[in-house]
Amino acid sequence: MSGGKSKGNGLKVMIIVMLAVIVALIVIIAKISTDNKPSDPGKVVINTEPGHSVMTALPQDTGDSTDGPETTGNGPSDNVETATQIPATAVVTTPVVTATATPTKQPDTELKLVDYSGIVEHVFTHSLVAFPELAYPTDISDVDKVMNTYFIDCITVSEFKQILQALYDDGYMLVNINYVYEVDSNGVPRLKKSFKFPEGKKPLVFSFDDTCYYSNKMGRGMIDKLVIIDGKIGTYTKHKDGTVVQGFDEEHIPILDRFVEEHPDFSFNGAKGMLCLTGYDGILGYRTQRVSEGDGRTEADRQREIEAVKPIIQLLKDTGWYFASHSYKHGVMENYSTASMEDCATKFRNEVIPLIGETKIYVYPYGSWKRSSDGVTCPGPQRVLNEMGFEYFCSVGANWYAKTRSDLGNIILQDRANIDGTAFVWFQDIFYKHEETGESRFPSMNFREIYDDARNISYDDAVAAYKKWKGIE
Ligand SMILES: [Zn+2]
Structure with a gap:
């Protein structure tokens, strides 16, 4: 910039131009997210039998391999070949217009605390x-390809943002899971009968599985890893054509961080989400797992990754995120022997706990x-985990469930409602209802409206494809 009457004027012009660019970017982003909504909302009526776990098919896995990764399932999208072309359009670094504020724990000053039960x-x-x-594949004639694990297990950025808004609109407020339970005088964990919570708000635990960014998923639609940008958690992705995308708009962590900045009353005592980690392929996009023969890494490589991830873990903790074990190998526990569970849990303890803490x-x-064979005795693999100090166990189920289970060795077992592609095409109007009242637990979460057309198949076609895929009439 030159030619201004004085340095001061030049600076003013520069600031005005920058502000104009920022406003324009915000308008463009808002427009894009509005345009993502389907144009023809309607109603789908599907009959099903509620009250069961909503997991998709379990891979057969004995858990007996000594080293991860498992061959049949690392959470989402581990075994399906989908669209593989590089991005059609050049990708630029996402706008960092919202990255100026410093992350802080929001005080709940204006919210009156009452007993919540x-x-x-x-x-x-x-x-x-x-x-x-x-x-997502562009050819939607092959149902198996359309219903790939990304479609079933995951949601898009646009969908996630709308879900946050819906949860907020319904009066939910994030809470740390460790706040909602206690261990009684007999050493038995149980949900608190009541606890202090802001008046008019409903507590919500939000967990995020497989925040590991497995190597076999690179280049298939997710970010590569978490990084720190301007003192905040951001993301890094390198596309096949060499384009690097860094920013705050590609993954749940920075998006939720920003949402809480804008809606402090969505977070109780600064709580964000629970990140559920395995260990066999490292964590958070860093290959921190031990070096094994033939994996092409050295111990020095590993130590570099460990040092790189430490400040990220610290920043996550400082900003309200916390961690859960999602096993080491991501195997199917039903198939585990006691010995294979010991191996799995020990590896998690040795390789992941030192990084994330207890x-x-x-x-x-x-x-x-x-399940126990007699309904009373704790099964061996479960006992291994109990003896390692785990108290609160989470499964999957769209109907609310949480209880201390003596048949599992006096631990809390809770079902978590999945918010994913399955829910989108199958749960609307069916699940997520209060057992006693029949009322919707998430009334603002209209999946048909939230559904992202970027999935390459219309909502109605997706519902039909899902039913065909599952053999449902
Ligand atoms: Zn998983």
Whole structure:
């Protein structure tokens, strides 16, 4: 810039131009997110039998392999070939217009605390599809390809933002899971009968599975890893054509951070989400797992990754995020022997706990847990986990459930409602109802409206494809 009458005027012009650019960007982003809504909302009536776990098919996995990764399932999108082309249009670094404020714990100054004794909702999703053109097939004639694990297990950025808004509109407020339970004088964990909570708000635990950014998913629509940008958690992705995307608009963590900045009354005592980690392929996009033969890494490589992830973990903790174990190998617990569970849990303890710190929360991969044979005795693999100090176990189920289970060795078992593609095409009007009153637990969450056309298949066609895929008439 030159030619101004004085330095001061030049600076003013520069500031005005920058502000104009920022406003324009915000308008464009708002427009894009509005345009993503389907144009023809209507109503779908589907009959089903509620009250069961909503997991999709369990891969057969004995959990006996000594090293991860599992061959049949690392959470979402591990075994399906989908669209693989590189992005059609050049990708630029996402706008960092909202990255100026410093992350702070929001004081709940204006909210009056009262005794809360209702249920504590727990929902979960997976990492977001940030680049839909890499995640969803364009040919929708093959139902198996359309119903790939990204479609079933994941949601897009646009969908996630609308879900946050819906939860907020329904009066939910994020709470740390460790706040809602206690251990009684006999050493038995149980949900608190009541606790202090802001008047008029409903507590919500939100967990995010597989926040590991597995190597076998690189280039298929999710981010590569978390990074720190301008003192905040951001994301980093390198596309096949060499384009690097860094920003705050590609993954749930920075998006939720920003949402809480804008809506401080969505977070109780600064709580954000629970990040559920495995260990076999590292965590948060860093390959922190031990070096094994033939994986092409050295111990020095590993130590570099460990040092790189430490400040990210610290910043996450400082900004309200907390961690749960999602096992080490992401196997199916129902198939585990006691010995294989010992191996799995020990590896998690040795490789992941030193990085994230202690956690009492365990999230079963695929929501799979082992039932006792006699309804009384705690199964061996469960006992291994109990003896390692885990107290609160989370499975999957769209109907609310949380209870201390003596047949599982006196632990709390809670179902989490999945918010994902399955929910989108199958749960509207069916699940998520209060058992006693029949009222919707998430009345503002209209999946037909939230559904993102970037999935490449219309909502109605997706419902039909899902029914065909599942063999439902
Ligand atoms: Zn998982």
